[in-house]
């Protein structure tokens with residue numbers, strides 16, 4: 052191993068950052084030999100280059116370090132070709148090699164011939180290690196690369212190499228590199244260089260390849276396509292990560308089954324002792340490498356850009372899972388979703404909450420139908436005829452959009468849009484949506500349809516809309532296989548796992564998405580629900596922490612803060628004998644004040660419902676003996692005065708009675724007929740809860756008339772002017 056110093060970069064979300072590797076001292080010649088060029092002493096190669104030592108050798112030739120005496124003694128690498136290479140393809144391609152210009156591809160400065168030595172290329176000199184040497188180093192000393200962080204650096208190598216491959220592939224006619232492997236890429240300071248450019252050729256022409264990195268689809272004489280390059284890169288990265296010994300092993304590592312286990316999965320590491328990421332990070336990494344190294348070209352990434360997007364996504368996931376830090380970058384394939392998928396948790400309790408003798412759990416997840424309607428939406432494909440128009444569409448009512456797009460010429464994306472709109476529109480449903488999906492599939496055609504993840508995504512939505520969650524999980528798993536760096540399939544799988552009772556799996560998916568992008572309410576709510584369902588000592592703290600991590604600038608912030616209050620209430624309501632109910636209630640009141648005055652819950656009706664729920668929880672604690680009158684007084688003394696929290700039991704009851712009447716008022720004016728029935732129940736409660744001195748029955752003939760009159764007035768009051776709770780028409 053050559054002596055070198057590895058300096059890791061600070062933690063950073065940039066998926067192209069590499070450690071800085073500096074070779075130390077006079078490096079040993081790689082081949083162990085000094086210059087072995089047949090040059091008389093003092094003679095310059097081609098009258099210009101002074102060789103100093105051998106750098107290495109390979110199938111094509113021997114590489115020497117030399118000084119360019121005509122250019123300020125600049126260091127260059129001279130690659131002297133083996134005689135059998137001289138008349139080969141390289142000789143014809145020299146001009147093209149000199150023209151190659153990309154930061155991650157070694158520069159070919161010159162070429163020449165020296166009698167007695169032969170043909171040679173003059174290359175940019177790289178004072179670094181090959182990736183094969185880096186791999187060996189990481190195997191011996193993983194901590195030098197930050198342990199499992201090494202895998203993120205491997206992805207960074209991938210992203211950089213893909214930039215070079217993308218450059219070659221974009222030539223007209225396209226070029227391929229043809230012979231990608233760890234020995235042909237060097238770590239150059241903090242960047243990479245593909246060194247062995249002799250294999251570069253036009254796509255489809257014969258050329259150099261290497262056993263073990265060669266795709267099965269390459270022709271007998273090395274005839275390669277762009278997707279064969281992606282295979283070789285996938286294999287290169289697999290070796291660097293040391294995952295398995297072949298693409299088959301990646302299949303095993305890609306399995307979701309392990310994610311519902313209690314303990315984190317232990318990776319089956321093949322060729323390295325570098326600690327590999329575990330759990331979902333490992334699955335995503337294995338999947339991205341597997342997709343690149345699939346046997347059939349159609350199963351691999353379509354191009355360098357597609358592969359790069361997914362490597363970047365997996366990088367973000369690994370980094371966030373390792374550090375717990377946000378690693379956000381907008382998704383290239385999905386639009387940001389406006390919906391929080393918060394189930395019952397993220398908003399004030401609905402009026403129906405008071406219809407039940409004991410309120411339903413607020414932890415209920417969103418229904419499969421709601422999930423189908425509110426998952427993130429794929430961005431329209433750039434090649435679609437309607438791409439521009441589709442990108443400009445506002446998220447309007449589904450019926451209106453169906454009408455708006457009715458006369459658009461059919462295209463895959465238009466059918467997929469209509470499929471989603473029909474799922475969201477009450478008058479249509481899954482059967483109509485399925486027709487659109489079939490039309491999209493026909494347009495994609497039988498050759499490409501099996502590999503188009505968009506079809507699987509929409510099949511997953513359809514299955515959810517029909518309540519077939521196991522099927523949906525299968526479809527979304529297919530999407531995750533295809534685009535392993537994307538967050539949206541993981542969000543979908545998290546919701547499926549919740550409905551299948553696979554709570555550990557749900558937590559794994561939601562946490563991975565949430566950590567990467569804490570602004571995304573859906574994942575924070577999912578993680579909170581999964582933590583609460585799994586239980587355990589820290590369940591409540593961890594659930595609330597996930598919600599608190601939704602940042603102030605997120606559109607889901609108010610919902611997340613509301614949920615944190617409601618979780619506290621629910622906990623106080625269902626607390627066992629050992630629980631610190633006064634402490635919990637104190638926290639709830641603190642959060643409530645912040646929710647109203649800093650975190651944006653400004654709607655008066657919602658505020659009244661949240662206050663009623665909190666006050667009821669306090670009353671409930673008093674009744675159960677979990678809180679005593681002194682404790683209540685202390686809570687009031689500590690609470691934010693703007694909450695006007697009652698300091699004694701009688702005032703609390705009076706407040707509750709007033710709140711119930713305010714809620715009855717909301718119910719009486721609600722457009723929902725079921726709410727009207729709740730109005731009666733709430734009035735009953737208002738009377739029940741009054742302090743003893745005030746108690747009487749509302750059904751007394753005198754009072755009954757007044758109540759009926761009041762309800763009528765309330766119901767006929769103009770509904771566009773919702774008065775604050777305390778300012779409704781004077782209740783009886």
Ligand SMILES: Nc1ncnc2c1ncn2[C@@H]1O[C@H](COP(=O)(O)OP(=O)(O)OP(=O)(O)O)[C@@H](O)[C@H]1O
Nearest residue numbers: 106107108109110111112114128174175176177247
């Ligand atoms: N530009 C360079 N700067 C520094 N070292 C280099 C450079 N090019 C090659 N080397 C060293 O020489 C070794 C052999 O180089 P290279 O892989 O290009 O040769 P090759 O004959 O094409 O090998 P093969 O075809 O077997 O991969 C490399 O492993 C590297 O250590």
